Amino acid sequence: MIEVKEVTKIYKVGDDEVRALDGVSLKINDGEMVAIMGPSGSGKSTLMAILGCLDIPTSGEYYVDNIEAAKMNDNQLASLRAHKVGFVFQTFNLLPRTSALENVMLPLTYDGTKMRDCIERAEKALEVVGLKDRMKHHPNQLSGGQQQRVAIARALVNDPAILLADEPTGNLDSKTGAEIMALFQHLHSEKHQTVIYVTHDAFIARHTDRIIHLMDGKVVRDEQIKNPIKAGTPRPDEMLSNGNGNHAKE
Amino acid sequence: MNILNNIRVALRALKANMLRSSLTVLGIVIGVAAVVALLSIGKGATAGITSQVEGLGTNLVTVSAARRFGLGGGGTAETELLYYSDYSAIAKKVQNIASITPYYQTQEPVATANRTANYSVIGVTPSYATVNSQTVEIGRFITTEDGAAKKRVAVIGATVSSELFMGLNPIGRNIKINNIQFEVVGVLASKGTSGFLSGDSNVLISLETGYSILFGGRATNNGKPILSGISISASNADSIDTVVSQTETILRSQHGLGLNDDLGLSVSSQAQMLSSLSTITATLTAFLGAIAGISLLVGGIGIMNITLVSVTERTREIGLRKAVGAPQRAILFQFLVETITLSLIGGTLGIALGASIAGVFTFLGIIDAAVTVDVLLLAFTFSALIGLFFGIYPAYQASKMRPIEALRYE
Numbered sequence: 144m145i146e147v148k149e150v151t152k153i154y155k156v157g158d159d160e161v162r163a164l165d166g167v168s169l170k171i172n173d174g175e176m177v178a179i180m181g182p183s184g185s186g187k188s189t190l191m192a193i194l195g196c197l198d199i200p201t202s203g204e205y206y207v208d209n210i211e212a213a214k215m216n217d218n219q220l221a222s223l224r225a226h227k228v229g230f231v232f233q234t235f236n237l238l239p240r241t242s243a244l245e246n247v248m249l250p251l252t253y254d255g256t257k258m259r260d261c262i263e264r265a266e267k268a269l270e271v272v273g274l275k276d277r278m279k280h281h282p283n284q285l286s287g288g289q290q291q292r293v294a295i296a297r298a299l300v301n302d303p304a305i306l307l308a309d310e311p312t313g314n315l316d317s318k319t320g321a322e323i324m325a326l327f328q329h330l331h332s333e334k335h336q337t338v339i340y341v342t343h344d345a346f347i348a349r350h351t352d353r354i355i356h357l358m359d360g361k362v363v364r365d366e367q368i369k370n371p372i373k374a375g376t377p378r379p380d381e382m383l384s385n386g387n388g389n390h391a392k393e
Numbered sequence: 394m395n396i397l398n399n400i401r402v403a404l405r406a407l408k409a410n411m412l413r414s415s416l417t418v419l420g421i422v423i424g425v426a427a428v429v430a431l432l433s434i435g436k437g438a439t440a441g442i443t444s445q446v447e448g449l450g451t452n453l454v455t456v457s458a459a460r461r462f463g464l465g466g467g468g469t470a471e472t473e474l475l476y477y478s479d480y481s482a483i484a485k486k487v488q489n490i491a492s493i494t495p496y497y498q499t500q501e502p503v504a505t506a507n508r509t510a511n512y513s514v515i516g517v518t519p520s521y522a523t524v525n526s527q528t529v530e531i532g533r534f535i536t537t538e539d540g541a542a543k544k545r546v547a548v549i550g551a552t553v554s555s556e557l558f559m560g561l562n563p564i565g566r567n568i569k570i571n572n573i574q575f576e577v578v579g580v581l582a583s584k585g586t587s588g589f590l591s592g593d594s595n596v597l598i599s600l601e602t603g604y605s606i607l608f609g610g611r612a613t614n615n616g617k618p619i620l621s622g623i624s625i626s627a628s629n630a631d632s633i634d635t636v637v638s639q640t641e642t643i644l645r646s647q648h649g650l651g652l653n654d655d656l657g658l659s660v661s662s663q664a665q666m667l668s669s670l671s672t673i674t675a676t677l678t679a680f681l682g683a684i685a686g687i688s689l690l691v692g693g694i695g696i697m698n699i700t701l702v703s704v705t706e707r708t709r710e711i712g713l714r715k716a717v718g719a720p721q722r723a724i725l726f727q728f729l730v731e732t733i734t735l736s737l738i739g740g741t742l743g744i745a746l747g748a749s750i751a752g753v754f755t756f757l758g759i760i761d762a763a764v765t766v767d768v769l770l771l772a773f774t775f776s777a778l779i780g781l782f783f784g785i786y787p788a789y790q791a792s793k794m795r796p797i798e799a800l801r802y803e
């Protein structure tokens with residue numbers, strides 16, 4: 144379970160202060176699948192960075208499995224990231240000139256896993272995302288969707304309790320995006336991982352149990368979804384206009 | 394933390410960025426090679442000059458009308474003349490002299506039937522050969538009889554021999570020194586390759602013969618024969634200083650000078666010459682070292698450039714590694730291993746290249762370059778430090794960033 148209490152994040156830009164998060168409180172149970180929505184600049188990425196232990200809040204409390212993370216130092220946070228969290232970025236963030244397998248192995252090289260186990264687990268993770276036959280490929284030899292799958296495999300490889308994804312389909316066309324969504328749903332239902340992802344796309348958001356709406360750094364609505372959309376369901380016409388425009392690329 | 398894994402990570406990162414790695418290595422290679430080559434050549438030059446001075450003769454003390462070599466002296470007094478009678482007095486009164494020789498030196502045109510060139514013509518006594526460690530290759534040296542009979546005989550240096558006689562045996566042949574005929578009776582053994590002090594370009598005649606038929610009026614003052622110099626071989630190294638001071642005392646009394654008057658003559662030992670020379674060669678080496686240092690700096694700036702150009706990418710890489718759980722020390726360790734590897738490769742190649750350049754100098758006979766361990770160590774340490782500083786510092790900065798900042802870095 145993860146819990147956020149009265150979290151604020153203030154960025155200082157010159158003499159100005161930006162309140163990216165302004166008293167956010169949340170509780171997300173183990174095994175929940177949650178979408179975070181909100182207009183651009185509403186603080187989604189900032190919240191995700193804190194949930195993923197990539198950043199610390201200016202004030203407030205944050206518990207991962209009852210461990211207080213808000214006041215941890217750099218190395219303690221690193222350890223938390225290594226063991227509890229998998230993070231998927233909008234821009235993939237793969238190491239260039241490095242094979243898919245080695246990219247996926249990356250988190251394991253820092254938690255003391257033996258070399259042979261590293262390779263084995265990385266291969267397994269790539270198999271889960273359907274890229275077993277592309278292990279030796281470098282990122283520039285893979286499509287956008289395939290690169291994001293590699294990134295997801297990397298997030299999965301250390302069996303994290305929480306899988307976080309900040310607009311994972313933002314840089315992908317809607318068809319590839321739907322495949323990635325199917326992958327998340329699969330991971331969620333098979334492995335009972337907590338999955339939290341950010342999206343602009345209401346259709347994609349409706350694949351989850353719960354949608355948290357952010358606005359100006361505040362939670363404005365916390366919505367339970369009765370019947371989440373099953374991955375693979377065709378996008379209904381009326382939802383086209385609610386998308387983030389990506390499917391226009393098709 | 395698994396150290397082996399971390400080393401593997403670093404080596405893989407180096408391999409993944411082959412071009413960047415090669416350029417960094419190149420920077421180190423150039424710097425190290427320059428230092429090794431220049432310092433070796435400088436050291437070689439120093440050793441060469443020193444051995445030439447040492448080759449002049451053992452325990453040598455030189456009296457000359459010229460001011461003391463290399464040390465300013467500072468007085469405005471006029472140079473005194475050195476007389477043959479000074480030589481006689483020194484030879485008689487100074488103790489601990491193994492041998493002593495007076496000489497008078499001029500530049501004269503020396504001609505064979507079809508060749509003429511200017512050489513140093515030196516009037517000497519038989520002991521000249523002993524004092525100056527000269528030996529005769531073929532024929533004989535100037536003898537006492539040559540002087541007594543004022544014989545017109547000459548002993549020529551190896552260079553003179555080859556220039557004037559081009560491989561023919563000069564013994565028994567005639568040369569004309571300033572149009573006066575002399576017979577060549579000996580050729581000196583060459584003392585060095587082409588050193589400025591080697592004596593290979595000298596023509597030696599008997600001092601007495603010189604006074605009577607060649608040197609003329611410039612070699613006398615008020616009827617007293619004068620000398621260019623006196624070379625003294627002290628009986629052992631410990632007595633050199635005594636020989637110098639006794640010689641000075643006698644010269645003062647000969648010339649009627651008080652203790653505080655400027656002698657106007659130079660009495661110097663080989664040790665003094667060496668120390669003056671070593672001041673010069675030290676300057677030379679320092680100068681070469683400075684040039685080498687500049688090359689190293691340029692190499693270092695090259696490394697820094699490459700590092701800075703890639704710092705955006707590396708910062709993102711660091712951000713990502715931290716995001717997936719790398720602690721700060723793992724990042725630093727990775728960059729340390731990377732830099733050390735590059736420095737080692739670059740340093741080794743640089744030493745090989747620098748030593749080769751020095752070797753080429755030696756091979757071509759320009760200078761006997763001396764590649765010594767201390768030079769290698771210096772170059773290596775320097776390159777390692779530069780590599781370390783320029784490689785680690787940006788990485789250290791990046792490793793302190795929050796992963797989210799580092800990922801966003803541009």
Ligand SMILES: Nc1ncnc2c1ncn2[C@@H]1O[C@H](COP(=O)(O)OP(=O)(O)O)[C@@H](O)[C@H]1O
Nearest residue numbers: 154156161163182183184185186187188189190
């Ligand atoms: N590193 C930063 N420095 C300064 N301001 C920032 C920084 N990151 C985000 N912000 C500001 O914080 C607010 C929230 O940003 P973000 O969390 O990225 O929004 P979202 O992901 O919902 O688009 C924005 O106004 C943004 O300009």
Ligand SMILES: [Mg+2]
Nearest residue numbers: 187188189309
């Ligand atoms: Mg965002």
